[in-house]
Amino acid sequence: MAAASHDLRQPLHAMTLFLCSLRHTVTDSRTHELLDKIDETSTILHEQFNSLLDLSKFDAGVVTADESKIRLDLMLKNIADAAAQDAQQKNVALHLYSIPVVVKSDMLLMERLLRNLVNNAVQYTDKGSVSIQMRRQRNGLVISVIDTGIGISLEDQDKIFRDYFQVSNKARSKSKGSGLGLAIVKRIAALLALKITLKSQVGSGSTFNVHVPLSALVELPDMEEVSDDEMDTIQMDFAGLRILIVDDDASILDAMTGLLRTWGRSAISASSPEQVDRLLSYESDFDLVLMDDMLHDDIMGLDIALQLSAKIPKQHIIMATANAASARLAEIKAAGFEVLVKPVDYEVLRRAIVKAVVG
Template sequence: MMIPFKKHEHAAQIDHARLVQSMSELRPHLVGSIFGAALVWFVFRGEASAFANTLWLSTHGLLLVFALLCFLFYYWRPSGLTVSQWGDLNALIVFAMGSAWGLAPFAFLQTENPVYIVTLISILIGVCTSPSATMALYPLSYFLFITPILASLTWHLNQLDFGQNIIIRLLVPIFWCFLLGYSLNLHRLQIRLLRLQVEKDNALAEAEQANASKSRFLASASHDIRQPLQAANLFLSSLERQVDSEEGKVLYGRLQDALSSMTELLNSLLDISRLDSQSVAVHKEDMALAPLLDKLAQSVEAQAQAKGVTFRLTGHAVFVKSDALLLERILSNLLANALRYTKQGSITLRAEQQGKRVRIRVQDTGPGIPAEEHEAIFSEFYQLANPERDSRKGLGLGLAIVSRLCALLGHRVLIDSVPGEGACFTIELDAGNAPVTVVGSVTRDQWMLPALNVLVVDDECAIREGMATLLGQWGLVVREAESLQEAQQVVLSGWLPDVVLTDFRLRGNQSGEDVIDGLKTALGREIPAIMVTGDTDPQTLERVREKVSLVLFKPVKAPQLRAALQRLVRHLSE
């Protein structure tokens, strides 16, 4: 039976953990016990009778067979007994080991040679002390192990002539009490450690479950929230050509700004959540920095000039090792932050290489940041001088995303700022070897699209109509389908699509993957496809990317969709 310990809410788990630990640590002690028994027999066989030698060897041989059978049963069928029953079997094994060693004084202390006596006493003391840490998990087992050994040794020592010296006769009982006290104290410590380990494992499991739930929530919520935004973006892009009056253009611009702010907020929130849940895939490679910085400069320069701010791009002919898309997001956020807070003066984007490291700096002449705020500005929704939460001054998420992306990529983000003199943000990263990834600007010719047959598959009527209207304005021929069955009917009617544009989540437990697979079967060939999704689960996205040409994340703006179609056309023509 097991010595009970203080009951805990996870007492059953602690019991199981100490059983596993005890059984794993008991094996080497059993092996050591058998080798030790053989060594004792080899040393003392000349001092013992034939019967004693036979008894010693046969007892330890039977013990070895019994223990092996118990261990095999434990590893083959651990659920064959309850934890309590395994604890009892554990006690039986160690009691058998102790009883076998308790035969040593009877078998080998039949001599008066003090060398043999001292040697055997030393061996038995070592046998009692060596498994104390392991057997302390079950103090009763340890008691059953050492008691036969020390009781036998005490009885035989009392048969020897020590005169009237009581101390010598009491040494072994005192040592027995000491070992029991030590094992009880060690038992309390081990149980405390096991309890902490179980609590840590449970907390980790709960955290992983919460993270998984969060990922599932993000996958569903991002899809449901992005659906109406997706429809609004599509209709708004189609509406642009229908607005002729100046008043209508002003209203259109305001509506576009409001929708852009809503989209930016949603994307930023989902980006933060994806980064926190480690759902962002990283593809680091050697890349030329110049095309990326040129692209950013083209975007920022016009906005800076509109504010009367000078923009400079210097010293950027270097190569780095990074993820092009994520690095672009980092620098875009830093430049947007500089544009927002710089009222006059200049903004400088500069890159320079120092040895094996590259530093990319975004420097402005804005109001600057106090030293005590340098850490806080990387927190979510933290903004300086915006207590009224004016959305025109930003959302307070840009630098939080920068911090998380830099941590994800292994880059360092540094800040150097003095109030009234501006701020300088530095991204420090590894230098690259050769230009592999080139991010170029989009020319007017690249926006041209040939006449394509596009099959749009989405279970939301508003999304299909908005998509069809927009694609029709681009000169594309569009057919709509709500499900896989409707898509197959379109194809079987003789109308063959050049590209399939499908949503990932459809009604009736269908998905965009089912649509691609079904159309592939119906056509008997691969078909170029673009998947539109709001899901953020990394495993889902990895699976989707294996089946389609491109993946777009909701809400998709008209320029993104057109660029994706043009990219797909160029890929097909190669």
């Protein structure tokens, strides 16, 4: 295959050139429309050819890892930035929770693996959010790509890593991808000694975890370890919880709700005091409330929190504020609430929630 690639690439290249000159010789608009269509088709053909070529290169053992030191957080930032536009067009929030980490790996291959996962997450999510997170584990580091998208049935979870397998592209529309993304991810993971695990539920979303072994970690700031078991426990602990999130910033609401849903799937959000009132008129049994301090029209979250504390224990109400002025922080604390300063780090949020719930 690798040998045949040159022979196949030649005519593809020639076709592109012919198309280009044809575009300059014809003038009528109907022909131009057809040329556009041929162009699109040829682009897809190119992409598919390249993927196929990549697969065969991996299988022939031609691809080798070229190790260097990588700032993983910056790499993830670039990938997230590149996916941001697609996400925005679909109204899907994209969040990155990372810390400065240096790992030793192949930069291009690592980037490709992560980009594939992030692009898939955006592609297969129509509402909610995609979050990219890092967490420390005893035996390394885990990068998670979490989406609130269509999800993958248990039956399909192994199959999606096979060459050409796609869950819902029965017509095999070429514009819907080729089904080779994860096949390449699988090969890269094998080459870079990364383990990939998947948790997903149809209708709720998917989490792809990339486990980076300790041996590949070069520099790492202090980070609390969170084992998979612990993560599961948190998910279980959260599973029955009813969480209310109050914030007037839509993107933060989305981020928090998305994050909490991936843990517990029961977060309810409100963006105004009116919504809070309405919600509480028909249900008041929230186990946990995340309350932004600065709501619009000068209504302070703290006032609502104080009202709520008649029904919900104060330690189950967590305040968040973007106002880092220490006077305000002191005021909220004096009122008896835990307070976090925005932007709230994912780890800090998780710990605060666990503390509020478990005590």
